[in-house]
Amino acid sequence: MRTRRFRAAAALAAAGALVLAACGGDDEEPADANGAANGDDADVEEPTSELPIVLGTTDTVTNVDPAGAYDKPSWNIAYNVYQRLLAVPLGETDPQPDAAESCDWVDDTTYSCTLKSGLLFSDGSELTAENVVHSIERQKAIEHESGGWELLATIESVEATDESTVVFNLSTADATLPYILTTAAASIVPMSYPADALQPNDQAFGSGPYTIESFDVTQQIQLGINANYSGDRPLNNSGVLLQFYQQESALKQAIEEGEVMIAYRSLSVTDIADLEENGADRGVNVVVGEGTEINYMVLQVSREPFDEPAVRQAIAQIIDRDAIAESVYRGTVTPLYGPVPEGVAGHVPSFQEQYGEPDVAAAEQILADAGVETPVSFDLWWMPDRYGAEIGDMYGEIERQLEDSGLFDVTLEQLSWGQYSTVFSDGSMDAFDLGWFPDFPDASNYIVPFFHTENFLNYGYSNDEMDQLIEVIRTDTDQDARVAAIEDATRIVAEEAPIIQLWQRDQIAAVRDGVTGVEETLDPSFIFYYNMVSGVEE
Amino acid sequence: MTEPVISVRDLRVWYGSERGPVRAVDGVTFDLRPGETLGLVGESGCGKSTLGRGVLGLLPRGAKLAGEVNYEGRNLVTASPKAIQRLRGPDLGLIFQEPLTRLNPLLRISDQFEETLRTHEPGLSKQDIRHRSIEVLRAMGIPPTRYRAYPHEFSGGMRQRIMIALALVLRPSFVVADEPTTALDVLVEAQIIGILGDLRRNFDTSLLFITHNLGIVAEACDRVAVMYAGRIVEQGPVTEVFARPQHPYTRELLRSTISLSTTGLHYIPGAPPDLIEPPSGCRFHPRCPSAMRVCPEQFPEQVEVGPQRVECWLHGPDELVPEGGREPLVREEITVADEA
Amino acid sequence: MATVTQPMPGPGRTPVKGSTRVVRLLRGIARPYRNSHGVGRFMLVTGTVLVVLMLLTAVFAPLIATFGFSQVAGADGQRFMNHAEPGAEHIFGTTTQGFDVFSRVVWGARTAVTVVLLALAFSLFLGVLLGLIAGFVGRWVDRVLVMVMDALFALPALLLAIVVAFLLSEYVGGGASTAALAITAVYVPQYFRVVRAATVSAKEQTYVEAARAMGARPATIMFRYLLTNVIQSVPVIATLNAADAILTLAGLGFLGYGIQPTEAAEWGYDLQRAVSDTGAGIWWTGLYPGLAIVLLVMGLTLMGEGLNETMNPAIRVRRLIPISMPELTAAQRTKAAQVPERDRPGQDRPVDTGGEDRNSREPGSGETGKGGAA
């Protein structure tokens, strides 16, 4: 039934029976909110004004069950299929209720949420506090190898005190819990999901605006409208087709040929440049939204030569981020001068404040003052297969910048991600590249994992002042105090330079003429809300 | 005397090679009358097979053919390829040396007969074709039940009989049999010889029988031609030639044959001559036990000795032999050089 | 019935001095060229020219290339433009990274040649070694090796190379030797087959038996026999394999499992990077590395097929040599008196056969060797 309805819509679009969507549709209910009950004549009642959106991507989706996914593309589907207790509304940075009516701290380690009433899963079952408990508990029980259950580590237990109230007991104070509850890891799943295994992808469903009609990660995922959705998100289309491409160039060709309406993640630098310049002739526009993906270089603080702060500072003094952004990325990334990217509360361009313009003489001075013999030689590692082909070009550029100063002797080394990921935290690399997508748009996500004495990089950085600031960031529920702590931490990072942030990348999408709503959804939360998009190509 | 079926005059077949032309057949003349069998003997590499194929115009690309092959008033050497192709089969037949590879392995025996008959007698009905083919096959001792079998299902001797049947189903008046029994065992050989003999008696077919087996020649042929280095050095009735060989080469060849009375092995010293640069004068002179001074100097004339025709200065017209030409030839160690 | 008797190389010949050995080697190399003709020669010569040009490019890459393969700025420190169109400074333009395309293509030749030579050396070594072992030892060793090699042969070459490259790169990173080893895995079975077959037949040769009976060391004789046998087929296989290896290398590079970009310039990788460019109307970054692959592979294939044509008796074509046939001398001619009516002068004008009969086997057909499929 669902499938048939969807296909009818698709057929209409393909046949070119084109009625331009009246975009907008604020809080309107989907036209066929009760269509499911009407049964056979659903075809007739199909709204023709809203057609499925075809979105092409080079991303790889793994699992739609939140217990089995910890990657952006899969999460993004989860965000559109499930509801969470809280969500960060578009354009904002603070969590707001989604499935919850309200959420509040009971004390430092107890958090309580009240659910909205009348929420239904797409199969008609009710969403209650039990579902929240089930969702969290099975995450932690399954501990799936590609799941995001680690995010829920501070949740010791969850209980449903009544039909609509759920209480989280934390093992330690955690101010980021509201943010954690906005992630897909905290998506609320139906009770029919097994407690100890993943729900098959093609049988996944939730209470969010979309339902999965068909699921083939290698080619196409079809999302239809969840007739039972009663949340606040506007529905500007009648479904979404996710079309997968292996190569960026194929995705670009597809949007030029009109096979897809939106190309979102990823287009190559060249593709973007070409579309920006000539796309309009082919009916394609480039849409840029604030992005919070960052890339950085880790210096092995635990041993020579980077146990000497002056060496780290000298590097920070020399590196020319503008040159990287311009020559290598041709403006598709923005230089990043601090741990917290622009667009996230707490952003301070601390490196710029500390070091100013790239200056070889100043670097020479720093090294001379510290009595460091030059040139300083070290290995610099990067992986060719994780963050795009340009990473290699970037490290070529960095090598040149450092060596041209005459102060450094850099040996570039590379390793594929599989090996790289197993060794970067064992301290064997002098310096290495990594990238970071935030789990949620809170600055803590850019500080805590990196600069606490117990960090995931295991690179020997430890600073008591930093640890204290992190304690505040983690536990203080007063947002202003947290932001202040974040800004302080940011300055310490620039001063000590254990990690040198290089760039942050905007989210870039290409859309065909007539498609609207993409710009709105490209915000720092890194969630593509499909429901925002509407429009049919001419 | 009846008219010859085929009469070959000064036939030459040369091939190109890096070092110069290979004179595989270099001026050969013979006649064949209806029902007559001419045995063509000689060592390997003397041009026998080339002669057999040259008569039928079946030569590789790049070979040159000169002289005359007169058949029914036409010179086949100058006839168009199309015309010769039409003659091959109904008029001129060829039986090959190696029966195992001569039948298309993918076609049934019946297909191969049908093809042959259809080509030359397009009006024939399927029934007629079958009838005629089976008749010939039966004559060759192949049971009709095997008509639709594939070549690989037959033994070598049977395949050779099928090949013969294929050649004979069109009743050619002239057949070249190129060592048809070499690859077969003695019993089969006798069978085949018998069949070829029947053929001659029943259909008046003339046969050019190429072989290196003198025994077969004695048994199956009326006349024999001895070939050496692209020339027929002696030809005549089998009985005469075998009883009174006139050419030293024929003599040597006969001596080399093993028979019951043979006490020791005899061979002709030296190797067959180089056909690119054949020896001057008589081509056999480097190996000839009775070579004379004249032999390397001048090409021997053909002379008639009794019923035989011989190319040898021993019989040569005396008036052409120069002064002292009959002195024995003094040779350097030419045989050793040859062998090296 | 073979009409050309050539002196057989035998043991009785004078010992070969060093200089004559070189001469003989050169002669050996020149032989296919002298013996070839027609289309075969055209292919052989064209192929050789292409391959030699590429080899020279590879050897003299530092002299030919205007810049280093990862150089992005001129001597004056001025950065190259990204995606500069072909022009005076960059005759083939620049890439998305700002590399000089011409220099990348030139350095790429060096990479390709290095990898392929390494791969050929490895696979020859392994193939010969295993082939000898299988052939000599026989029994279950032979059977196991043959099975393994057949199995390797059955796997798609590119797939095998990808997997090996992928596994090796985890250990040793993606350098030229990794790529070479990956390609080696693909071609070992072919050399193994040739060498094993030659070894087995060498063992069965009667003169080896004879030599053994005479007390000579059979190994020496077998080795000589093997060498001549293997050496005959190796040039053809090696050139054709080299062509295939270039394609495999490029395929690996294109998929990203080949040589990593900071290690060397590699055409397949460059093509991969150029895919986006092509879509943006930037044709020069893809065209030149692509053409380089095509030219080198074509050169090697032409050469291999040309060699095959001259060296493989099964498909060798005899050169058609024009023959001038003089008139018969009076003595050779059959006397007019003995000739029946129709003999007239001028009748024996030579006639070329060949219009109809393209069969190019030697006269007396049966004796010509029948080779297997190429």
Next chain:
Amino acid sequence: MSTRTAGSLRTYLITRVVLFVPQVLVILTIVFVLMRVAPGDPVTVALGGQRSPEQLAQLRAAAGYDRSIFVQYWEYISGIVRFDLGTTIVDSRPVTQIFKVNGGATLTLTSSALVIALLIGVPLGLIAGRVRDTGLDAGLRVFGILTYAAPVFFLGLIFQLVFARNLGWLPSSSQASPLVLARVPSETNIFLVDALLAGDSAAFWNGVQHLILPALTLGLLLSGVFMRIVRINLIQTLRSDYVEAARARGVSEGNVVIRHAFRNALVPFVTILGLQVALLLGGAILTEQTFNWNGIGSQLVRYLDSRDYVAVQGIITLVALAVVTASLLIDIINAIIDPRVRY
């Protein structure tokens, strides 16, 4: 007597099928060994760095990678017998599912490429062999070599540029337009068949349009190879004894060439066709990559990129099985068309 053929054919087929088993076993062992010399175990490789060592150890144990290599080998082999090749690590798909879902695309691509290659390669090979050493032969051979020498991704790129981007005649990637894909229900996972089953001729036509460029690219690569093989076979056949014998019977040149030479030249070609399956699949990896064709090849690349050894091992295993099975089938076909084959 007539039963002899049938009998020997039967014997041959039985021998051939019996030989199939050890052949497969050897290939499987090679694949297993190959994958096991890889550093680390599949779990560590795929998830290292994202999990703590304890968690990794736990996952390893759960997946059975802490057991002895022989136990693992036994599991692997017996799994294949049960047609169970494990579940991918990164996205938890049964490996057999990959073949069910993506096999259709590869099958469509390779079989249509094969047809194109046969349609182009065989006639050209016959012509070139017939007119050998003429200008036409030289031209055809250079064409054949050129198609072989141009890497599929280069040729594909040129095709995309010319026919898709510049001329706009054909789409450049995917099996069909996304909306068309969406509206055709997947019954067989072979898109063109599904479109026919659904009675959707527009979708079928859309699929055909999408198929043309990739099939042509892969087909051309193979056609050069086919041409070469057919040509050489024809040359050898034309100088065979039975062709000469046919000529000696006065069979017309046309019949000699068509009935005797062409047919017989194609028999060894069929034999060699078995080996070309490997080439076809190798080429398919690159073609799928170039044309965004979601077949087995692109899945292999995808799983290689995410270091999913279980998936990679499974895909290689199945590809190897496919190749061996294809060569078995071709040998059987060959035995049927060539009466000589017997053991």
